[in-house]
């Protein structure tokens with residue numbers, strides 16, 4: 459283990475996972491720092507849940523390594539200092555909320571009952587209600603209390619915001635940020651709602667087709683890119699092609715997301731820093747175009763070239 463891996467909450471080196479149908483993750487190398495909120499984003503089927511299952515030891519890698527707080531997951535179950543909130547939020551449907559919390563207390567040495575109860579109270583979920591009668595959003599809040607009640611050092615949340623209303627999303631993110639600030643807890647959360655991540659996540663890991671397409675400190679990533687807006691033009695663009703992540707032409711203008719690399723906006727163009735959403739959308743669209751090109755059958759022209 460090197461120094462960076464030792465200081466990391468989660469790290470992977472050439473990590474790969476193959477199912478019967480093929481590779482879900484390939485050659486993934488990254489380091490997620492401790493005490494930060496990291497966002498895991500990517501299109502459907504990108505490998506996010508697979509990565510989370512590897513981190514929690516529910517799956518084993520086919521290739522490479524993954525480490526949680528410096529340890530290899532899977533030996534003896536989920537890491538004792540890691541809590542996982544799966545997408546399907548498994549809870550006992552026949553239990554009341556209070557019984558569920560008491561089960562959490564009975565099953566976990568590090569359980570903080572006062573804190574877990576306070577999270578459920580803040581969410582306005584009645585503790586006498588049966589789990590099976592709760593709404594999707596209420597179930598999420600109970601599942602979150604079950605995860606955070608363990609006072610984990612790292613919490614892994616698979617789309618925790620998906621069935622929450624906007625106010626509940628804000629409350630959940632605030633509760634997480636408070637934990638991060640007060641206890642140094644590390645959060646890794648996946649989400650398709652990119653707007654929710656702006657201003658909340660300080661680290662990003664973007665997967666597409668099972669590979670890491672973008673990763674790093676959010677401020678650094680934003681500072682190293684620019685959105686360039688200029689006149690509508692279908693011809694040559696004034697940027698080196700290797701600097702362009704994605705470029706779109708509408709009836710009125712051309713918008714390009716480029717690597718900064720000293721790129722000064724040409725005359726008639728304006729530039730601004732991307733938001734996290736603009737940046738991730740540019741990489742997601744570019745990955746989709748790349749994989750569409752890779753799966754397009756070779757046409758007659760390519761056959762001619764090959765011949």
Ligand SMILES: Nc1ncnc2c1ncn2[C@@H]1O[C@H](COP(=O)(O)OP(=O)(O)OP(=O)(O)O)[C@@H](O)[C@H]1O
Pocket residue numbers: 477478479481482500501502503504505506507508509
């Ligand atoms: N148990 C499994 N057996 C076979 N293939 C699987 C299994 N689980 C996932 N896959 C495949 O692995 C790939 C990655 O799936 P995964 O669920 O990790 O993606 P995801 O990024 O979490 O997607 P989503 O955003 O839709 O939840 C997909 O092609 C999926 O079909």
